[in-house]
Amino acid sequence: MSTSEDEQERELEALLELSRRGRAKLERLHEVLTSPGHYGTGATPSRVVYRENKLRLLRLLDEHGQPRAGRPAVLFVPAPVSRYFIVDLLPGRSFAGHVAAAGFDVFVIDFGTPTSEDRYADLPYYVDGLVRRSVRMVSTITGQPAINVVGYCLGGTLSLLYAALYPETVARLVLLTTMVDGDVQGGIAWVAHRMGLEGESYENPRLVPAAEVKSWFEMLAPGSNSLVGRVSDLWERLDDPAARLRDVRTMATWVDDVVPAPGRLLAEMYRQFGPGRNGLMKGTSTVGNRVVELAAVRMPVLSVSAEKDAIAPPEGVDAIVQVVPHAEVLRLPGGHVGIVAGRTAASLWQRTVEFLATSRG
Amino acid sequence: MDAKAAKDSSLVERWIEDQREWQKTAMAYMDSMVKNDDFLVHLGNAMRGSLLAGKPYPTAPAAGAAAPPAQDAPADDRLDRVLFALHEMQGQLTDLRLTLEELRNGKKGPPPTMPAPRTASAKARAPRAKPSAKAAVGKARPRRPARSGKAGKARG
Numbered sequence: 001m002s003t004s005e006d007e008q009e010r011e012l013e014a015l016l017e018l019s020r021r022g023r024a025k026l027e028r029l030h031e032v033l034t035s036p037g038h039y040g041t042g043a044t045p046s047r048v049v050y051r052e053n054k055l056r057l058l059r060l061l062d063e064h065g066q067p068r069a070g071r072p073a074v075l076f077v078p079a080p081v082s083r084y085f086i087v088d089l090l091p092g093r094s095f096a097g098h099v100a101a102a103g104f105d106v107f108v109i110d111f112g113t114p115t116s117e118d119r120y121a122d123l124p125y126y127v128d129g130l131v132r133r134s135v136r137m138v139s140t141i142t143g144q145p146a147i148n149v150v151g152y153c154l155g156g157t158l159s160l161l162y163a164a165l166y167p168e169t170v171a172r173l174v175l176l177t178t179m180v181d182g183d184v185q186g187g188i189a190w191v192a193h194r195m196g197l198e199g200e201s202y203e204n205p206r207l208v209p210a211a212e213v214k215s216w217f218e219m220l221a222p223g224s225n226s227l228v229g230r231v232s233d234l235w236e237r238l239d240d241p242a243a244r245l246r247d248v249r250t251m252a253t254w255v256d257d258v259v260p261a262p263g264r265l266l267a268e269m270y271r272q273f274g275p276g277r278n279g280l281m282k283g284t285s286t287v288g289n290r291v292v293e294l295a296a297v298r299m300p301v302l303s304v305s306a307e308k309d310a311i312a313p314p315e316g317v318d319a320i321v322q323v324v325p326h327a328e329v330l331r332l333p334g335g336h337v338g339i340v341a342g343r344t345a346a347s348l349w350q351r352t353v354e355f356l357a358t359s360r361g
Numbered sequence: 362m363d364a365k366a367a368k369d370s371s372l373v374e375r376w377i378e379d380q381r382e383w384q385k386t387a388m389a390y391m392d393s394m395v396k397n398d399d400f401l402v403h404l405g406n407a408m409r410g411s412l413l414a415g416k417p418y419p420t421a422p423a424a425g426a427a428a429p430p431a432q433d434a435p436a437d438d439r440l441d442r443v444l445f446a447l448h449e450m451q452g453q454l455t456d457l458r459l460t461l462e463e464l465r466n467g468k469k470g471p472p473p474t475m476p477a478p479r480t481a482s483a484k485a486r487a488p489r490a491k492p493s494a495k496a497a498v499g500k501a502r503p504r505r506p507a508r509s510g511k512a513g514k515a516r517g
């Protein structure tokens with residue numbers, strides 16, 4: 001065989017290998033798309049213990065299908081503008097499940113998906129209404145006058161406001177990627193600010209469509225909405241094992257599966273906490289007719305920021321020590337979602353359990 | 362020469378086999394498209410670089426939607442106002458029920474966890490337009506003239 005023929009053969013072999021790899025990826029994709037995925041529910045067995053409007057209060061159950069009665073209560077407060085199951089993503093990848101397994105009676109708020117009438121929901125409706133009643137319900141069920149509260153992102157903001165207004169009902173407070181200093185540049189509020197968006201009306205609010213909510217987050221990560229970039233990323237990932245792809249699919253389900261947002265809530269939060277307003281740092285924030293005094297937050301507080309957080313810049317999160325001086329600040333490697341549900345999230349889960357367990361007994 | 366022929370044949374056979382496998386892959390996709398109503402949704406998501414399960418990828422907002430349009434709430438939003446007022450009342454009833462249970466059990470009442478009543482001065486500080494059910498039915502318009510404010514986006 002001549003050298004030329006050898007080269008031809010090698011080229012053909014290479015093409016054949018390329019074809020085989022491409023086909024294998026497509027078969028893997030087919031397998032992922034036709035197998036049951038995670039369709040937006042919590043991974044840990046739970047029981048609905050309270051419903052109000054779209055809200056469901058879930059109580060996690062143990063391996064025997066029973067609540068962990070008698071254990072210290074922990075209430076997870078996720079952000080109301082995204083899906084709750086980020087804190088209970090997959091078996092073995094569940095923040096709430098991990099805390100429950102560590103010996104706590106865990107409750108999780110699912111704010112649900114707002115519909116047209118919910119555009120009138122404002123800060124008092126969430127803080128004085130949904131969060132307060134959820135805490136009250138947990139206290140009634142468990143018989144514990146003060147419970148632990150874990151808030152994530154905007155859910156953390158609601159939790160902080162609640163803790164300042166009703167400090168006697170909160171034993172310990174954990175805030176995850178919760179912006180306190182609205183003047184720190186970057187993050188979702190600054191995107192709106194810099195873009196010069198007209199903004200939402202408080203008096204005549206609309207239900208902000210899910211696609212629009214999604215577009216804000218895509219603005220924070222330029223290129224993340226690029227079709228070529230996203231397909232390229234997916235194509236590379238198709239070399240991963242199917243089990244890993246299932247994890248990716250679950251995370252993608254959360255990231256891509258946004259919910260509409262009540263315009264009145266967004267308008268009020270921007271007016272109070274956004275750039276230039278910065279009500280939490282200035283001490284001017286209110287919930288309804290009550291001024292929020294962060295000095296009232298005297299329970300132990302753990303505030304966690306993420307080094308690569310594009311949604312809630314870590315400097316704006318760590319600023320909590322300026323208004324709640326006794327707060328313990330922890331900055332972890334990772335992004336906004338990754339520190340809670342990513343592969344390295346276990347360190348956050350463990351630190352949270354240690355923090356919550358300190359005053360147990 | 363025979364060895365070379367065998368090798369060539371092997372390569373050709375493998376090419377043919379590869380083509381057959383491609384046909385199988387294509388047929389599997391076709392089969393899923395026909396038999397599984399959701400498969401096209403999943404495939405569409407995958408082609409957007411997303412593995413979003415269960416529902417279509419959120420459609421991009423229309424051009425200019427990033428800047429919210431001039432407030433175009435429905436001319437008659439009484440139904441939504443009434444519905445939302447009912448949701449608020451549902452919560453208040455829950456508060457009452459919990460308070461009654463606490464009283465029945467001899468526990469301390471709920472004053473520490475009840476929101477304080479709204480006052481006029483506080484209203485001025487934090488303007489709101491939350492109607493009562495009665496007001497919502499009777500007056501289906503904001504209590505004060507609409508004023509557009511800058512708004513931001515928050516998420517968690």
